[in-house]
Amino acid sequence: MISLGIIGTNWITEQFIKATDETKTFALTNVYSRTEAKAESLIEDLKKKDIDISTDLTAFFKKDFDTVYIASPNGLHFAQAKQALENGKNVIVEKPSTSTIKEFSLLDDLAHKNGLYLFEAARHIHEPIFKKIEEIVDKNREKLSGASFSYMKYSSRYDAYLAGKNPNIFTTKFSGGALYDLGVYTVYDAVVLFGQPEKVDYDAEFLASGVDGSGALTLKYPDFDVNIIIGKTKNSYMSSEIYFGRDTLLLDNGGDISHLDWADDNKNITDVPALKAENPMDSEASEFARIMTEKDQATYDKLLKYARTVNRILEQARTSAGIVFDADEEK
Ligand SMILES: NC(=O)c1ccc[n+]([C@@H]2O[C@H](COP(=O)([O-])OP(=O)(O)OC[C@H]3O[C@@H](n4cnc5c(N)ncnc54)[C@H](OP(=O)(O)O)[C@@H]3O)[C@@H](O)[C@H]2O)c1
Missing domain, CATH: 3.40.50.720 (NAD(P)-binding Rossmann-like Domain)
Structure with missing residues (x-):
């Protein structure tokens, strides 16, 4: 144990x-x-x-x-x-x-x-539904022509913020804001599916506290762009999409993915069957346990590389937008 x-x-x-x-x-x-x-x-x-x-x-x-x-x-x-x-x-x-x-x-x-x-x-990224997306992207990689991800959810803590309280997630002291809280999921989407981008650019809508309430992030890859919309001050019902020329994979959400569809050039939309556990943390817990007990170094190294790339992109993105955290002073 x-x-x-x-x-x-x-x-x-x-x-x-x-x-x-x-x-x-x-x-x-x-x-x-x-x-x-x-x-x-x-x-x-x-x-x-x-x-x-x-x-x-x-x-x-x-x-x-x-x-x-x-x-x-x-x-x-x-x-x-x-x-x-x-x-x-x-x-x-x-x-x-x-x-x-x-x-x-x-x-x-x-x-x-x-x-x-x-x-x-x-x-x-550990959930079966994400593994299904990886499988589809790998199978169609030659046709891959971009993606757009959206994860914008009105935060229950935004009301507290508007009421003049100082919830942690809307402060620079605790490295909050839309990019670090929700954008991180969509950056993971891009890094796991497409690798490290060549260029990162984030356009943020600032709150008075200094963090981003919402924003638009562009990740530039050699042959295509990934456009990302994130926010904690409004709700979006836009689906996320991965483009393969004439065909499109539709994700109901960029960070909390529970349904997939495949759309072809004739506007035929078909359901892509994929599993979704009731507790979205089950898959990561069992994967971390497996890696530690089996000492699966290759998978561990892969996850660490993803995490390093994601953390680098997050910092590049917020720097491009001019978001400064208290943690930057300790640099
Ligand atoms: N993976 C997911 O689906 C998911 C979902 C939500 C959040 N998260 C992540 O989980 C983390 C916590 O998020 P949260 O929304 O739960 O944060 P939070 O409510 O602000 O704080 C979490 C806990 O940290 C302690 N804490 C709060 N303020 C503190 C302070 N000023 N100094 C020291 N300790 C403090 C509190 O525990 P005590 O009072 O017991 O000390 C509190 O229960 C974040 O990194 C967030 O990104 C992940």
């Missing part, structure tokens, strides 16, 4: 623990929260017993567990992942794992030096 510690007590942690339970390989043993009551409430919701609680991060990392899952605000990922790796823990860190490519390289080096795993939890 892989003993698991967690940081962060929001709903996403609960969802991830339920996914790790499905693997029968992970066992939750340790919880860190700034408040004991929140840790206790999460443990109770999950119906777990004999879980160790820490409210001090240094004490938490001294405890005896193998792997930590970090689901704190983005701006805290780097320092917490670094501390974990320095204390001999494998790291599964929520997307995006870092605020700058320099931070990513430091974590990557540290994990390598200490013989530990560093996973970025990009859940959707």
